[in-house]
Amino acid sequence: MKIAISSDHGGNNLRKEIVRLLDEMGIEYKDFGPQTDDSVDYPDYASPVAQGVAAGEYDRGILICGTGIGMSIAANKVKGIRCALVHDLFSAKATRGHNNSNVLAMGERVIGPGLATEIARTWLTEEFEGGRHETRIQKISDLEN
Ligand code: RB5
Numbered sequence: 001m002k003i004a005i006s007s008d009h010g011g012n013n014l015r016k017e018i019v020r021l022l023d024e025m026g027i028e029y030k031d032f033g034p035q036t037d038d039s040v041d042y043p044d045y046a047s048p049v050a051q052g053v054a055a056g057e058y059d060r061g062i063l064i065c066g067t068g069i070g071m072s073i074a075a076n077k078v079k080g081i082r083c084a085l086v087h088d089l090f091s092a093k094a095t096r097g098h099n100n101s102n103v104l105a106m107g108e109r110v111i112g113p114g115l116a117t118e119i120a121r122t123w124l125t126e127e128f129e130g131g132r133h134e135t136r137i138q139k140i141s142d143l144e145n
Helices: 009-025 042-054 069-075 089-097 113-125 132-144
Strands: 002-007 028-031 060-065 083-085 103-107
Touching: 002 009, 002 042, 009 028, 009 060, 009 103, 009 113, 042 060, 042 069, 042 103, 060 069, 069 083, 069 103, 089 113, 103 113
Parallel strands: 002 028, 002 060, 060 103, 083 103
Antiparallel strands: none
């Protein structure tokens, strides 16, 4: 599995925590930054991750901003992206099993690094259940066309 990850200035610290998790789990990734704490516009950083996942260059993406909301809205504008904004473990498991989410968004100003790391670990390891959920995801794709 290859992951694309980025944040804005509001998510820099948590992004570094999640990068440490990816290293610990032995998961390959590309970190799209930012490299400084300067204020940046989150759509500019959501874009390469969402576009990369949509193009199949990466299997999944992780996006972090202050709330996770801006990143998730931006990512979900890209065709083929199912970005889930998650701040609890139940949803982390459910959105993989039911929605086959291919991008995870979290907010550094919403939850602490311990919970965020466990959410990412759960989201990275849970499998899509398929079956009836496949039909529903196809109906989401139909909305894009
Ligand atoms: C940046 O101040 C903040 O607006 C951003 O990180 C994010 O929370 C937007 O949704």
